[in-house]
Amino acid sequence: MEKNSTKNLILTLATIGIVSALILTFVYEWTTPYIQANQAETQRLAISEVLPGAEEVEEVEKNGQIFFEGFDADGNRIGVAYQNSGGGYNGMIDVMVGVNLDNQEIYKFSVLNHEETPGLGARITEAEFKSNFENKVFGEYNVIKTPPSKETEVQAIAGATISSVSVTRIIEEAVSTITDVYGGGN
Amino acid sequence: MSMNFKELVKDFTNGLWAENPIIRLVIGMCPTLAVTNTASNGLAMGLATSFVLIMSEIVISIIKKLIPANVRIPSYILIIATFVTFTDYFLKAFFPGIAASLSIFIPLIVVNCLILGRQEAFASKNPTHRAIADGLGMGIGFTWVLTLLGIIREVFGMGSIFGFQVLGEWYRPMVIMVLPAGAFITLGILVGIMNQISREGK
Numbered sequence: 001m002e003k004n005s006t007k008n009l010i011l012t013l014a015t016i017g018i019v020s021a022l023i024l025t026f027v028y029e030w031t032t033p034y035i036q037a038n039q040a041e042t043q044r045l046a047i048s049e050v051l052p053g054a055e056e057v058e059e060v061e062k063n064g065q066i067f068f069e070g071f072d073a074d075g076n077r078i079g080v081a082y083q084n085s086g087g088g089y090n091g092m093i094d095v096m097v098g099v100n101l102d103n104q105e106i107y108k109f110s111v112l113n114h115e116e117t118p119g120l121g122a123r124i125t126e127a128e129f130k131s132n133f134e135n136k137v138f139g140e141y142n143v144i145k146t147p148p149s150k151e152t153e154v155q156a157i158a159g160a161t162i163s164s165v166s167v168t169r170i171i172e173e174a175v176s177t178i179t180d181v182y183g184g185g186n
Numbered sequence: 187m188s189m190n191f192k193e194l195v196k197d198f199t200n201g202l203w204a205e206n207p208i209i210r211l212v213i214g215m216c217p218t219l220a221v222t223n224t225a226s227n228g229l230a231m232g233l234a235t236s237f238v239l240i241m242s243e244i245v246i247s248i249i250k251k252l253i254p255a256n257v258r259i260p261s262y263i264l265i266i267a268t269f270v271t272f273t274d275y276f277l278k279a280f281f282p283g284i285a286a287s288l289s290i291f292i293p294l295i296v297v298n299c300l301i302l303g304r305q306e307a308f309a310s311k312n313p314t315h316r317a318i319a320d321g322l323g324m325g326i327g328f329t330w331v332l333t334l335l336g337i338i339r340e341v342f343g344m345g346s347i348f349g350f351q352v353l354g355e356w357y358r359p360m361v362i363m364v365l366p367a368g369a370f371i372t373l374g375i376l377v378g379i380m381n382q383i384s385r386e387g388k
Binding site for chain 2: 122
């Protein structure tokens with residue numbers, strides 16, 4: 001049989017494809033439990049980061065959405081966290097937002113997963129950008145390129161305006177989802 | 187035997203300097219420019235790419251006679267993609283921190299032309315032991331330049347090396363160095379210096 005015959009070409013590629021798929025099936029089976037454990041751990045850390053002082057976290061389903069309610073040592077509800085996703089510059093961004101319903105403020109937010117450019121958009125995970133939302137009142141936020149002068153202003157990351165705006169929109173959406181369900185306080 | 191050994195050493199050292207993928211052949215520029223903003227990103231990217239390069243060179247040098255010339259490129263890409271996907275899962279499972287900081291650039295190793303280039307230029311024409319030497323040399327050559335670029339850009343752009351602050355409060359970071367433009371500037375200067383060194387050596 002000639003080496004470059006159509007049959008031989010198809011056979012070669014099919015064989016490599018099948019072997020490759022077989023190997024990757026085993027790799028997938030082997031690594032998936034670890035990857036899922038990592039993601040659960042990431043989520044747990046994110047919740048405890050955005051609900052500071054929460055001793056106990058309870059998962060509740062309301063209106064078909066999952067919320068995480070944080071309680072302090074005395075059993076008082078100190079806040080609610082909600083995970084929201086949205087499109088960023090390169091791919092989806094998953095953000096956990098924790099809010100204080102009593103005084104209508106965001107505690108903090110935390111980025112769980114993202115595919116933003118390292119060194120640029122990826123800096124949405126750094127403290128400097130996160131501080132834009134710490135203890136901020138609920139509302140519409142404006143993304144600007146200079147240091148903020150108003151509480152609802154958010155300073156964009158240099159070279160990553162799209163990522164900054166995306167995260168801001170995802171947070172706004174998460175806050176409005178929480179206030180829709182929880183009625184925005186007492 | 188000694189001739190054989192000399193040949194292996196030559197294959198290995200080739201990638202370190204004489205035919206260094208980045209500063210000599212100038213291939214694999216996508217990760218070179220994109221992820222060298224910190225020293226640890228550069229090192230991790232270099233090691234991940236080296237792993238894929240060495241494993242693909244081994245497999246392809248073993249099965250090279252079975253692959254018809256007309257489908258050799260798609261065959262190489264399939265093999266490379268298998269190792270890249272393996273690396274992607276492996277890092278996500280056991281080194282989630284590295285996986286998160288390199289994110290999209292791990293899957294993109296598939297299209298790194300350094301890897302396909304070495305299969306076409308070397309692994310498909312040489313025996314396995316020489317392919318291993320070539321893969322090691324090219325991998326280490328790629329890694330050291332990536333790490334050096336990362337160190338230079340991190341020092342000027344953030345004032346730190348591998349995350350440790352080395353320049354004091356007085357230093358005002360040059361943001362341009364962690365942006366893509368900083369990669370071009372640093373790489374250009376580095377290639378210039380390397381050319382000067384090898385010219386003087388002659």
